[in-house]
Amino acid sequence: MKFYLPPQIPRLAIAFGIFISLFLVLRHFLVPDTFGEYGHYRAASMIDNAKPELHYAGQDACFKCHQDIQDKKSQDVHVDIHCESCHGPGEKHVISSKVGDIFRPSGSREVCGKCHALYVGKVKSTIAQVDLAKHNIGKNCIECHNPHQPWEMKK
Amino acid sequence: MSQSTSTMGNEKVKTSRRKFLKNASVLAAATVGYSWLKSSQFLLHAAEPEDKSLPWYGVVIDIQKCIGCGNCASACKKENDVPVEPFFFRTWVEQYTVKNDGSVNIISPNGGIDGFKQTVPDEDIFKSFFVPKMCNHCAKSPCTQVCPVGATYISPEGVVLIDEKYCIGCRYCVQACPYGCRFIHPVKKVANKCTLCYHRLKKGLAPACMEVCPTGARMYGNLRDKDSAIVEYLKEHTTQVLRPNLNTGSKLYYNALSSEVR
Structure with missing residues (x-):
């Protein structure tokens, strides 16, 4: 029996060929460069995610200049509290070294009380707590305590 | 085994009872074995990371x-x-x-930024505690699976990240996260979430939340390094993940987690 190819088949094949090549061309331009390198995402996006600028410099950057504070802190219970915990983001200050670029907490009852106020949910062994309603009323914490060395009492 | 008869393609399968029972029991054992292996994976760190030279953060x-x-x-x-x-x-x-009558009062005014006031009178309190929440960086995260454009993914370090350039802001992932850790950024109008401060990790710094935590309540580390501090911690403490029943492969482990926490 002679093989007979219906006339619509070559035409269909041409149409399919056009659509498939069109798809491949579009795909080439639409799919981002690094897509699929590690998975179903753009690998270059990880570089984007690593780009944002720092605001918090990290404690090591502080101690490059403030060696004296490191010495003070290392002798007392605030040793494990990093500088930016109270002083806020410090990257700007690390770059400029200006006093105005770093936050200086007031040492008021509210500032220290944020951690040290007596509260039922805090574990006593974790943090020293004072009853702000009874403890030296009217005085700011910083008048007696040095925040870098809290048990080295002033005066 | 099977012998086909010539009538209209109907087939008669001939098999012995012994053979049928043998095949059936093998199949049942394999199914049970496979499902057991699958379900116990959440106890491990779920997905096995591909590139072993990179850290796998928890x-x-x-x-x-x-x-x-x-x-x-x-x-x-x-x-x-x-x-x-x-x-x-x-x-x-x-x-x-947790009150004495067993009811639980959960509040988070302004996310806790301004600190907390206890609104329940002291005599009614059975116990009270704080639970910090953040992205669980799941190894089998539901949020990355629903993204229609491949704009969110688990990086080879096990950090769940967002591709802000390709996110279309459809909010599927916001819905999918069982921990409520995603939101639409009010300025950028694309999905946003904890990146474990990926930009800091890459510079060798700790994430900002861990940098400022005064009590060291948070810790991050490489789960693949069996000598790292975090693995030592997990060995010595009874930790639990949130919603283990959802099998998300969460890598955020809580120590001293109470059953009231949702």
Whole structure:
């Protein structure tokens, strides 16, 4: 029996060929460069995610200049509290070294009380707590305590 | 085995009872064995990472150490340029108060940034504690699976990240996260979430929330390095993940997690 190819088949094949090549061309331009390198995402996006600028410099950057504070802190219970915990983001200050670029907490009852106020949910062994309603009323914490060395009492 | 008869393609399968029972029992044993293996994987760190030279990050939060100062939530917003208002958070702190009658009061005013006031009178309190929340960086995260454009993914380091250039802001992932850790950034209008401060990790710094935590309640580390501090911690403490029943492969381990926490 002679093989007979219906006339619509070559035409269909041409149409399919056009659509498939069109798809491949579009795909080439639409799919981002690094897509699929590690998975179903753009690998270059990880570089984007690593780009944002720092605001918090990290404690090591502080101690490059403030060696004296490191010495003070290392002798007392605030040793494990990093500088930016109270002083806020410090990257700007690390770059400029200006006093105005770093936050200086007031040492008021509210500032220290944020951690040290007596509260039922805090574990006593974790943090020293004072009853702000009874403890030296009217005085700011910083008048007696040095925040870098809290048990080295002033005066 | 099977012998086909010539009538209309109907087949008669001939098999012995012994053979049938043998095949059936093998099949049943294989099914049970496979499902057992699958379900116990969440105890491990779920997905086996591909590139072994990279770290595989996990996080530990010690609820006993958290004092609810809100430093983490505040620092996170500053570090990652998330507007203070409206109140969307990459990390936030919840105050749980279990009353004597067994009811639980959960509050998180302004994500805990301004600290907490106890609204329940002292005599009614059975116990109270703080639970810091953040992205669980799941190894089998539901949020990355629903993204229609491949704009969110688990990086080879096990950090769940967002491709902000290709995110279309469809909110599928916001819905999919069982921990409520995603939101639409009010300025950028694309999905946003905790990146474990990926930009800091790459520079060798700790995430901002861990940098500022005064009690060291948070810890991150490489789960693949069996000598790392975090693995030592997980060995020595009974930790639990949130919603283990969802099998998300969460890598955020809580120490001293109470059953009231949702």
